[in-house]
Amino acid sequence: MHLTKNLPIPNFAAIAGAVCLALTSLPGFAADHFTDWPEGFSPKLVGTRATDRFIAKLKARAESGKKGEIRYPEVINWYGALTFAKANGLEDRAKALIEAADPLFKEETHVMPPPNHVDRNVLGSLAAEIFLQSGSQRALEIAKNYADIQWLPTGEIISKGAAEAGKPQGGLSWRFDEDAKKYMEQGLTWQTRFWIDDMYMITMAQGQVFRATGDRKYIDRAAKEMVAYLDKLQEPNGLFYHAPDVPFFWGRGIGWMAAGMAELLTSLPEDNPDRARILEGYRKLMATLKDTQGKDGMWRQLVDDPKSWPETSCTGMFTFAMVTGVKKGWLDADVYGPVARNAWIALAGYVHGNGDICEVCVGTDKKNSREYYLKRPRVFGDMHGQAALLWSATALSR
Template identity: 45%
Template sequence: MKSFRLPVLFTIFLTLSLFSCQPKGDKAPGSKYFSDWPEGASPEEVGKKLSENFLARKFHFQEGRFGRLVYPEVCAWYGALEVAHLTDDAALREKLIRHYDLFLTPEGSKYIVERAHVDYRVAGVVPLEIYIQTKDEKYLNDGIRWADAQWDEPTEDGITKEARYWVDDIYMISSLQVEAYRATGELKYLERAALTTATYLDKLQEPNGLFHHAEDSPFFWGRGNGWYAAGMAELLSELPEDNQYYDRVMSGYLTMMESLLKYQSEEGLWRQLVDKEESWLETSGTGMFAFAMVTGVKNGWLEADVYGPAARKAWLALVSRIDEEGNVQDVCVGTNKAFKEVGPDLDKQLEFYIGRDRDTGDLHGQAPVLWTAMALLK
C-alpha cells in the first residue's frame, strides 16, 4: 500500500506545484480587455508591421530633411526595439540594433546634435535601450552621456536647464532619465525625472487634470497632453512608492486619466484639441493616452473595468487607422506652441491648432502606436 500511495501523493504534489508556477498573464489586471483581438489587431502583428515600416525608411537627414537625427525617429525606434524584445523576435531586434551602427562612426555621430535641448538629448534613449537588451558597454557609454549632460548646470531648484515649461518636455526628459536608471540602477536618474515631473505638474496642470501647451498657449493640444501622459507612465513604472515625489506624480497621473475618460470619442480616438468637439479626431495623442492607460491598468494604478475598455477601444480605433504599408493616418504634423506662430490672440490660436495638417506615416504617430503595442505585450 505504501509503495502505491507515495508516488500518487508525490504526483499530485508535483502537479499542483507546476500548476501554481504557470504564467498568470490571463489573471493580470485588465487581461480580459487586452486579449482576443480581431484578426490583424494583435499587438504582436501591429508591432511587427510598424517596426518593419520604421526599418524600411531612410533617416530624415539622409533625405535632406533636418540634417540630424530627430526625436520622432528616436521615439519610434525605442518602441520597435521593445516590441522586438517582448516578442522574442531575434531577427527584428538585430536589424534594429544594426540600424544604430552608423551613429557609432565619426561621420554618423555628426548627425546627433550636441546641443542642450530636450528634443536632441532624447537621442540617448536608443543606445541605452540597446545596452539594456545586449549589455554591450559601447551603447551604455554612448547613451549615458546624454542623460548626464541633461543635468549639466541644473537650475536653482535642481531641474535641468533645458526645461522650457512646455508640456512636450516631460516625455523627452523622463524617458531619457528613466532609461538611464534602467541601464545603470542608479536612483539619481529617477530622482531627476521625478523632481522635474512634479515641478511641471505644479506649474502646468490645470484643475481638470489636463495641460495647456504652454502658459502663453492655453489650449489642451492632444499630442502635448499625450507627451505628458506617456512621460508619467514611464516614470511611474519605475518610481518607488517611498520616493518623495511619488504621491505628487501619481496624483497628477490619476487626475489626468479620469479627465481623459470624459473626452474620449465614441469611436475611441481623442481629438486634436482634447476638449473641443469641433476639433478633428487625431491618432498620435490617442496612442499616447492608450499607452498611459494600458500601463496604468496593468500596474494596478487604474481600475481595470473602467479603463480597460477605454484602452481597448482606443487600440482598435488606432488599428483601424493603419494602412496596408503600416502607416498611421490622421497624425497631427509637428506643432509649435501657438503663441510663437500667431501671437497672443486666443481666437487665432484656436484656429491654429484646429487647422493643423493631418499626415499619414508621420513618426509622431508611428511611435505611440508602437509604445501601446509594447505596453500590451508586457
C-alpha cells in the first residue's frame, strides 16, 4: 500500500483506519507498538516527505523576495522539520533548514516579529533549536531575548526602548494593563491571557532556552505558568475549553495543551515542585483522549462530539503527546500504545504524495459559538497540520 497524490484521501483514510484496527488485533502485537509499519506508513517516509515539502516552501518564499513577518505556524513547522531531521540523521535536510534561517537571524527587520505576544515570542524556540544543532551564538542570543522579555517588569521593557506602553506594533500591542501587572505579581509572564494555545507558545519559548543553556530559571518559569493554566482551565473530564468564556472542547486548542505538556515534561527536572501536578494534568487528559478517539483512529474538530469532522492538526498533536508519554514511561504502553499507533496510521492516510496533509482546521480565534468551530474551513497543506505531523513523526523516530 503506497501513499500517492492521486489517491482519493477520504477513501484512503478509511482503508488506513481498517488496516490499523486489524493490525492491533493480532496476538502479541502489544509487545512493540511503534515498529513494523504497513508499507507507505513509516514515520521516516512520511516525515521526510513533509520535511522536503517545507524546505520547498522556504525556498519558494526566499525566491519570491517576501519580507513579511515570520508567523508562528511557520515557526512550529520549522521546529518540527529540524527535530525530525535530527532524529533520523538527515544531515542534509538539517543543514538546509539551518541555512534558510540564517538571513532571518541576521536581519533585525520586520521579518523578525517584535517580542510582544505569545504567538510571536515562540520564534525563540526555533532559534534555540538552531543553536542546539549548529552552535550559532546569534541564534542563542535571539532565543534568550524572546524568553527573557516575557518575564521582564514592564518598566524595564520600556526603559530598554522595546516599545512605548500601548503602542501598536504590527497589529498587536504591548500589554501593560492591570491584568498584566497582576500576573507578574504572581510570578507569571505579563503575556498571560489564559487561552490554551499559550501553553505551547510560552512553555516552548522558555523550555527550549533551558535545553540550550541549562539555566533552571527558564524551565521553572514554564512549569509555574503551566500549573496556573491547568488550575484555571482543565475541566473535570480532563479536557480544556478554548478559554474560560468559550465552553467548547476545540481539538487543536487542546492539542496545544497536550503537546506543550509533553514537551515540558520531557525536560522538566524530577525535583521541580510542579512536576507532579503537570504529570497529573497530562495523564488526566490522555485518559480522556483515549476514550474519545474515533474508530477510524482520528480525533474530531470538537473532541467530545463524535459527529464533528476528523481533524488532522489535533490528531497529530495528540499523537505526538501520547507517543512521547508511552516512550517516556508516563503512560502504560499496553493501554496507550495501540491508541497512538492507530492515530499515526490514520493520520498518515491524510498525507498526499507530495507531503501535504489535508483536513486541517484554519487558524482560529476564540468565539462563544459552537457553530463557529464546527463550520471552520478545512484546508490542505496548512502549517498547523504540517507541524503536528512532523512532531508525531519525530516522536516515533526517537
